[in-house]
Amino acid sequence: MPTRSNLLDERAVTRALTRMASELVEHAEGPEGLVLVGIQRRGVQLAARLAQQVEQLEGRAIPCGALDITLYRDDLQAIGPRPRIGETRIPGDLDGRTVVIVDDVLYTGRTIRAALDELADFGRPRRILLCVLVDRGGRELPIQPDIVGVTQPIARGDRVDVMVRELDGRDAVELVRE
Amino acid sequence: MTRPILIKGGRVIDPSRRSDGIADVYLAEGRVASVGHGIVGEDGCQVIDATGKVVAPGLIDLHVHLREPGFEDLETVATGAMAAAAGGFTAVCAMPNTDPPQDNQGTIGFVISQAQKAGKARVYPVGTISLGQKGEKLSEFGELMSAGAVAVSDDGKPIMNSHLMRTALEYAKTFGLPIADHCEEITLAHAGAMHEGIVATRLGLKGIPAAAEEIHVARDIILSELTGGQIHLCHMSTRGSVALIRRAKDMGLNVSAEVTPHHLTLTHHACEGYNTNAKMNPPLREEADVEALQQALKDGTIDVIATDHAPHHYDAKEREFDEAPNGILGLETAFGLAVSQLVRPGLLSLSDLLYRMSTRPAQLFKLPGGSLATNAPADVVILDPDVEWTVDPRAFFSKSRNTPFGGRTVRGRAEVTIVRGRVVHDRAGA
Amino acid sequence: MTKAPALGKDLVGLEHLSAEQIRLILETAEAFKEVSERPIKKVPALRGKTIVNLFFEASTRTRTSFEFAEKRLSADTVNVASSGSSVSKGETLVDTARNLEAMRIDMVVIRHPSSGSAEFLGNRIRSNVINAGDGKHEHPTQGLLDLLTLRDKFGKLEGLKVAICGDVTHSRVARSNIWGLRKLGAQVAVCGPASLVPRDIAALGVEVIPHIDDAIRWADALNVLRLQLERMTSGFIPSLREYNRVFGVTRERLERAQKDLVVMHPGPMNRGVEIDSDVADGPFSVILPQVTNGVAVRMAVLYLLAGGGPDWQHQGGGE
Numbered sequence: 054m055p056t057r058s059n060l061l062d063e064r065a066v067t068r069a070l071t072r073m074a075s076e077l078v079e080h081a082e083g084p085e086g087l088v089l090v091g092i093q094r095r096g097v098q099l100a101a102r103l104a105q106q107v108e109q110l111e112g113r114a115i116p117c118g119a120l121d122i123t124l125y126r127d128d129l130q131a132i133g134p135r136p137r138i139g140e141t142r143i144p145g146d147l148d149g150r151t152v153v154i155v156d157d158v159l160y161t162g163r164t165i166r167a168a169l170d171e172l173a174d175f176g177r178p179r180r181i182l183l184c185v186l187v188d189r190g191g192r193e194l195p196i197q198p199d200i201v202g203v204t205q206p207i208a209r210g211d212r213v214d215v216m217v218r219e220l221d222g223r224d225a226v227e228l229v230r231e
Numbered sequence: 232m233t234r235p236i237l238i239k240g241g242r243v244i245d246p247s248r249r250s251d252g253i254a255d256v257y258l259a260e261g262r263v264a265s266v267g268h269g270i271v272g273e274d275g276c277q278v279i280d281a282t283g284k285v286v287a288p289g290l291i292d293l294h295v296h297l298r299e300p301g302f303e304d305l306e307t308v309a310t311g312a313m314a315a316a317a318g319g320f321t322a323v324c325a326m327p328n329t330d331p332p333q334d335n336q337g338t339i340g341f342v343i344s345q346a347q348k349a350g351k352a353r354v355y356p357v358g359t360i361s362l363g364q365k366g367e368k369l370s371e372f373g374e375l376m377s378a379g380a381v382a383v384s385d386d387g388k389p390i391m392n393s394h395l396m397r398t399a400l401e402y403a404k405t406f407g408l409p410i411a412d413h414c415e416e417i418t419l420a421h422a423g424a425m426h427e428g429i430v431a432t433r434l435g436l437k438g439i440p441a442a443a444e445e446i447h448v449a450r451d452i453i454l455s456e457l458t459g460g461q462i463h464l465c466h467m468s469t470r471g472s473v474a475l476i477r478r479a480k481d482m483g484l485n486v487s488a489e490v491t492p493h494h495l496t497l498t499h500h501a502c503e504g505y506n507t508n509a510k511m512n513p514p515l516r517e518e519a520d521v522e523a524l525q526q527a528l529k530d531g532t533i534d535v536i537a538t539d540h541a542p543h544h545y546d547a548k549e550r551e552f553d554e555a556p557n558g559i560l561g562l563e564t565a566f567g568l569a570v571s572q573l574v575r576p577g578l579l580s581l582s583d584l585l586y587r588m589s590t591r592p593a594q595l596f597k598l599p600g601g602s603l604a605t606n607a608p609a610d611v612v613i614l615d616p617d618v619e620w621t622v623d624p625r626a627f628f629s630k631s632r633n634t635p636f637g638g639r640t641v642r643g644r645a646e647v648t649i650v651r652g653r654v655v656h657d658r659a660g661a
Numbered sequence: 662m663t664k665a666p667a668l669g670k671d672l673v674g675l676e677h678l679s680a681e682q683i684r685l686i687l688e689t690a691e692a693f694k695e696v697s698e699r700p701i702k703k704v705p706a707l708r709g710k711t712i713v714n715l716f717f718e719a720s721t722r723t724r725t726s727f728e729f730a731e732k733r734l735s736a737d738t739v740n741v742a743s744s745g746s747s748v749s750k751g752e753t754l755v756d757t758a759r760n761l762e763a764m765r766i767d768m769v770v771i772r773h774p775s776s777g778s779a780e781f782l783g784n785r786i787r788s789n790v791i792n793a794g795d796g797k798h799e800h801p802t803q804g805l806l807d808l809l810t811l812r813d814k815f816g817k818l819e820g821l822k823v824a825i826c827g828d829v830t831h832s833r834v835a836r837s838n839i840w841g842l843r844k845l846g847a848q849v850a851v852c853g854p855a856s857l858v859p860r861d862i863a864a865l866g867v868e869v870i871p872h873i874d875d876a877i878r879w880a881d882a883l884n885v886l887r888l889q890l891e892r893m894t895s896g897f898i899p900s901l902r903e904y905n906r907v908f909g910v911t912r913e914r915l916e917r918a919q920k921d922l923v924v925m926h927p928g929p930m931n932r933g934v935e936i937d938s939d940v941a942d943g944p945f946s947v948i949l950p951q952v953t954n955g956v957a958v959r960m961a962v963l964y965l966l967a968g969g970g971p972d973w974q975h976q977g978g979g980e
Contacts, residue, residue, distance in 0.1 A: 138689055551754060
């Protein structure tokens with residue numbers, strides 16, 4: 054029987070996102086040329102929230118998109134094709150922009166590797182930043198986040214579930230022990 | 232001189248004399264010497280215990296393709312005659328679509344001499360109706376008959392020219408030769424690969440309508456009426472043909488008909504998955520056709536079961552359905568299929584079946600055999616009508632393996648086959 | 662966790678697919694539409710896969726569409742056409758297949774004049790086989806792209822009335838359309854001269870409408886089949902002129918129906934025979950969207966078959 058425990062509750066998620074939004078603007082040296090791209094699925098909702106927060110901080114709309122990395126995965130042979138491919142929506146030209154990749158959980162780094170490959174096919178950003186809600190450790194590639202909600206090393210075999218209001222009815226981050 | 236054979240204690244079924252009971256059968260000098268109780272053979276005779284088995288006149292197949300001369304990689308007279316013996320047949324009629332075709336004395340004589348050398352089942356060649364099976368000019372029926380032909384046919388091809396068919400029927404009367412016709416209106420069947428019906432529609436294969444056979448059957452019947460000639464309709468496949476033949480017989484016409492074991496067993500659904508081993512001409516038809524053919528065999532509208540044994544090389548069938556050749560093997564599965572399909576469900580008695588696979592074929596083509604009367608040829612089969620066995624094409628005596636029945640479990644098999652008073656097949660000893 | 666229905670090793674036809682499998686292909690194709698709109702129209706999903714396009718019949722449209730689909734998925738492709746190959750030297754299909762397999766290819770896309778050839782090939786080689794049209798049997802990717810085009814246009818297929826018009830007997834497009842549309846809940850009718858409609862077609866769950874005007878009145882969409890010109894010489898119809906007069910989809914006929922109708926055609930068109938130019942180029946026509954969707958559908962099929970895992974699962978939570 055898997056057991057669930059809370060890593061972040063609703064309020065903690067909100068606080069983390071607020072802090073991440075201001076760190077993000079700081080890192081990017083202002084909102085100029087900033088583009089947020091969320092990774093399907095829950096990265097998309099997190100990116101939209103961050104964009105909203107940045108807009109409140111800076112008083113200007115931030116272009117926000119979605120990226121599905123399924124077709125850039127390196128494990129087609131191992132796991133077979135993904136049954137559902139999500140939407141990829143890149144808001145305008147990426148050339149010369151500062152692109153922030155937003156994802157829910159950072160683990161092996163393979164998703165981000167695929168996302169970097171995919172972004173390169175859409176243009177040549179001036180700079181790419183990585184923003185994640187949870188960094189659970191366990192990297193298999195030399196990839197590190199620039200902005201993190203919470204850093205929490207988690208054992209292999211355990212799972213981190215991120216829930217967002219838009220899809221799951223509530224905001225939470227939970228640790229699932231099998 | 233062969234040793235006399237005493238077959239003891241079997242259930243002796245002789246459809247020619249409507250007899251069925253436990254008896255001994257004594258064969259000597261190539262003839263049936265006696266059938267009775269407590270027969271004591273001469274010293275040194277071969278004794279076969281047939282207790283629990285059926286002893287019957289050997290099966291006779293009016294329609295096989297032995298492929299020699301010309302296609303010896305598919306079958307030879309010797310392998311075909313051995314396959315026949317293994318299936319319980321003591322005589323088969325070899326269709327003339329060889330290369331060269333059996334349209335001359337030389338080829339007919341060659342087939343007969345190959346059969347004699349093989350020394351298995353008897354092989355009676357069928358001559359062609361037309362020279363080269365071209366459908367243009369009549370073959371020399373008198374010459375063919377004197378060389379040993381027992382009937383004439385252009386089987387594989389129908390005689391489309393009605394004038395030629397009429398003259399063939401008339402001319403054959405001089406010799407009392409039956410004319411066996413492959414019934415197919417080819418302009419209607421043209422390039423069809425299977426029965427025209429729902430399966431063909433789904434598979435996207437060109438269909439051969441039942442009408443293609445029936446139009447030709449109707450014409451042949453009408454020409455038989457016109458000429459009084461003896462017409463034998465090969466491998467009937469449709470309920471419409473059955474109705475036409477029934478009417479012709481009611482009119483007293485000189486018409487006979489055959490049906491194959493596979494047309495009594497399978498429907499066009501056997502072609503699902505593009506199974507080329509179910510590709511044949513005439514094609515496998517519908518359930519209602521199978522039922523009508525079975526009834527027709529029961530009531531005598533259809534006279535005989537004939538196998539249309541058609542060997543093909545395995546890789547000829549290993550290709551696109553459109554391109555694959557027609558036909559399947561029949562000799563080594565015919566009896567088992569017939570027992571399973573007709574006798575066990577109670578449609579025919581075993582005696583009725585043997586009449587349609589032995590006595591009646593002999594009568595139609597005026598062949599020796601089909602009887603255990605005293606002095607009849609010692610062509611006898613010992614059958615086990617109950618034994619259950621599974622068809623394994625690899626075990627066939629035929630050179631070819633093309634059958635849709637591989638893996639099917641059937642009941643009934645020939646155990647010992649005796650031709651001219653000599654055992655040519657003994658399953659236990661084979 | 663969502664469990665997706667596997668497609669199996671081969672795509673031979675729509676007859677043996679479930680509605681769920683067809684929907685999976687259409688949904689996957691939706692995602693691939695966007696790939697063709699990107700500045701770099703290429704994703705690495707099938708990198709390292711080798712695909713042979715084995716065409717025993719001339720085909721520009723289908724072959725090009727498959728080739729684009731393969732290249733946009735980064736597969737390595739080889740085209741083998743029947744002219745100039747060992748096929749025309751009398752090699753059997755089975756030998757051709759075994760030779761290709763010996764070169765360790767991953768997938769074969771086959772177009773062949775004999776019905777059943779794709780299934781035949783699929784049963785004999787380990788590679789995935791995709792039917793790009795086999796004789797008069799099926800043309801599943803055409804059927805799928807027609808479904809996708811209709812779904813784009815109408816939002817759903819349930820209850821939609823589609824009339825398939827023309828030479829149904831000899832059409833693999835008709836068969837794939839009938840299976841696909843019926844499985845997804847559309848109503849299907851066929852309309853054509855009785856000499857070109859199988860007698861027992863109603864057993865597939867379709868209505869037979871003898872007159873084209875009645876079909877137009879009944880239908881929400883027409884799928885107008887190509888009339889092979891050799892049907893005239895082989896005696897199925899008297900002349901192309903008469904065919905156009907009696908069965909042609911003309912602007913006058915559509916205007917008489919006084920309703921909005923969608924007109925599809927699998928191409929290549931015989932303008933002035935089964936379809937008039939002002940219909941093909943007119944506002945009702947979705948013939949070019951069909952072509953666009955063809956690439957997306959083929960990408961989806963290639964992608965879904967390539968992994969080949971029988972029961973893959975969507976993995977939730979991060980990675």
